[in-house]
Amino acid sequence: MSTPASTSANQQQTHTPVGLIAFAWTLVGVPLAYGLYNTVKAASALFGG
């Protein structure tokens, strides 16, 4: 995690919503999973042929 050890003066504390982090990871994770699935399917010919 990334709480600051020292903070700048006059800076408001913030909180990053967990939902936003989950959404961001899902947005990049889903296409990556689609690509991985298709590549593994193609690579399986190597072991099935």
Added chain:
Amino acid sequence: MAVPSFLARERIVARPGFNRWLIPPAALAVHLSIGQAYATSVYKVALVEHFDASLTAIGIIFSIAIVMLGLSAAVFGTWVDRNGPRAAMFTSAVFWVSGFLVGSLGIYTSQLWLLYLGYGVLGGIGLGIGYISPVSTLIKWFPDRPGLATGMAIMGFGGGALIASPLSRQLMNWYDPGYDPAVVGTVPSGNAVAGLFLTLGLLYLAFMMFGAFIIRVPAADWRPAGFDPSTIKAKSLVTTENVSANNAIKTPQFWLLWTVLFCNVTAGIGILEQAAPMIQDFFRNGETSTVLAATAAGFVGLLSLFNMAGRFVWSSTSDYIGRKPIYMVYLGVGIVLYVVLATLGSTATWIFVLTAAIIISFYGGGFATVPAYLRDLFGTYQVGAIHGRLLTAWAAAGVVGPLIINGVLDSRGTPGQLVAGDYRPALFIMVGLLAVGFIANLLIKPVSEKYFEPKATDAPTAAAAPERSTVR
């Protein structure tokens, strides 16, 4: 060159409490998009037929893009460091997407030069700026695990091709129902490829803009909880000083690392370029090969997986064992594996597949680990710009690697009749190159103090007292 205020570095300085795990998906959004560059083979034949051109004339499009990648990363690296990742990602998206749109127009109007200008030149500039755009930001957010952080992003570049290949086939099938990717020999129409370019351009625009707008830079005094920079300093070769990009290229360390990257990439390209025909040639019996075309395609897929996984796994491992030792593994074990491939590769399919897959994982690992190696040697001050200049090694390897393998194979016979022995001279040249890289890596020592910046100038990061921060 000033950027609009909404793109400025000062506007994206994170407030205390910001969660750094929002940064890797921002970086991935860019790298997964520009990684499409490695999926151009899916429409190559369609373009050959549409333009009635040679494979070489179409292949030049990709070559222009890679050369422009190296040049733009080198030229714009300092600009990227000065203006921050949002400006860089935004600019990269504009160039990358313009490349697709101009390329699409070129295909619709059957003007090949527009494809050279669009995908090659404009797209290549987008590639170069996009590739380096999140690197220094990730290193600053993850000073405790720079290898893991850059490995995640650069893994995305490998992953981009895994996504774009099946997606492109599917889209071209929608735009040209006569094209069936499952049937060997069917080729999509030119208009289907033009439609594909248009669609990919719009998809990548949305994806990259998402990355550009969630990216943040840490405040100058930010540290991860529990992180003590003195523990990093305690490792050999790692500096807490800073070296500018202009000074970095005056150091022997930069050119030794350039040599390391060049040798590692050239050797990897030797296999990647020829993967499908190579496995068939290694197991050729007269006119036919015991390895079917579908199996060879599976081998290419397996290499893509190892290329991507190597970027993440090896780069993360370097955080624990150090950058210099991991390159000794890439290059030293790589030499052994190349010798095994050349001498025993044709004796059993599993030996060939296993050695090639590990070699390609080292190829990917070499790309992903190099930003952290640069951070160790030159500090974080202008690491993006230094990385950009180092990537000229990639552009050079992209020319030399295929020249070596194609030159040797051309001198040994004709495609479709080559056997394992015909590859041996090329493989032993790669062994020699890896040995040169191994020695170059051994010679890397800490950078001399005379190149260090004065203590107060951590300029891009220190400029970070934000007038107004819009961050969450």
